[in-house]
Amino acid sequence: MNNGFVIAALSAVVLTACGGGGSNEVPAEPPTPPSTRASIKVVGGGWEAGGGANYAVSLTPDYRNWPDLVAQRLRGEALCNRFVLVGAGTVIGWTAGNAVCTSYAINDHSRSSLTSGPTSLETDDGVSIVGQLQRAAAEGLGANDILLVGTGYAHILEARSALSLIGGLGPESERIVVANYIERLERLLGAAEVNRLLPTEQRTLVTVIDLYMKALAGRLADAIDRYALQNGVTRVAVLNTIPAHLLTGTAHSAQSMAKLDQWTQSFNTALAQRFATNTKVRVVDGALLVREQIAKPQQYGYANTTTPACASAANQELCSASELAALPAPTESSDKSATWWKSYMVWQWVDSSSSFTTTKHRISQHAQDHVANLVLAEINKAGWK
DSSP states (O other), X not given: OOHHHHHHHHHHHHHHHTTOOGGGSOOOOOOXXXXXXXXXXXXXSSTTOOGGGOGGGGTOTTOOOHHHHHHHHHHOOOOOBSEEEEEETTEEEEEEOOTTOOBOOOOOTTTOXXXXXXXXXXXXXXXXXXXXXXXXXXXXXXTTOEEEEEOOSHXXXXXXXXXXXXXXXOGGGHHHHHHHHHHHHHHHHOHHHHHHHSOGGGOOHHHHHHHHHHHHHHHHHHHHHHHTGGGTOOOEEEEOOOOTHHHHTTOSOHHHHHHHHHHHHHHHHHHHXXXXXXXXXXXXXXXXXXXXXXXXXXXXXXXXXXXXXXXXXSSSTTOOHHHHHHSOOOTTXXXXXXXXXXXXXXXEEEOOOOTTXXXXXXXXXXXXXXXXXXXXXXXXXXXXX
């Protein structure tokens, strides 16, 4: 085994976790002066991104993400995207181009990781979810705002990449994967705390990534406290991380999926525990909802919850609504109408780790509707208006 090759292959995973991209990143603009406008604010790295920041709109231009639906139903507001995609070819990135917009979410896991400042909150000023919170605070978060937070799925995709790498390069590469995750943990928690929580003799791939997920949940919770609660926000709804099934397809073994599910649950449990007694924050269990929908698709109105609709298209990456409408419904679809694909849970996933492409992960409008209903139910339970 060529350890130099393994380390080089792993560097992409490490850079992603630390907000990588290097010279390919387009520098973000400095924050605009704080705004006095109170409204619904959104941060996130997945289902939360709306409009031009989410590729589902290329299938249906009237597509609405769950925060869009919540904002419309709760306050009659229409959200728009603070960040816009800029550049072309091998040099693209996100820049804060719409100063009046209050949705900071970006559906691009290669750039909108959960955190890009591995040593402290203060150093995280990019387009990660923590960075989005920092910018939103600088531009005005206060007591009149409702903050919607999505936890994204970059951390789960990173874990998936680690499993795929070990599967491709052999068991001996696991040691290097573990070492890289320990390095990340030490940046997040400090070496002494890592040693206390996870002594050397207990460090395996499962235990190290498990602790990393808990540490990331802690970092997000710290950021919500620092940038939202300490600025007077009293209404924060946090959608937890969705199950890995919707991100990975069926190409992974049952053993790998079990590990990803365990790590997802570790993140979600740590996040829920952090805010268990805080009346200003509601952690919404989207993960449980998705698992229930996968188990009982017909009960939730799905024709299919296991295969992306675009799997039937000749070119999955360039899949279009007109192309899907021209195709007969697949045999596994319980919906045989001309719009069969609309009743699928997932329209498309094309998860790329390239530094010059963006992630396309299209969840159906039907799935977004269900999540929006769940978030609104939690908001109503909390008595927020």
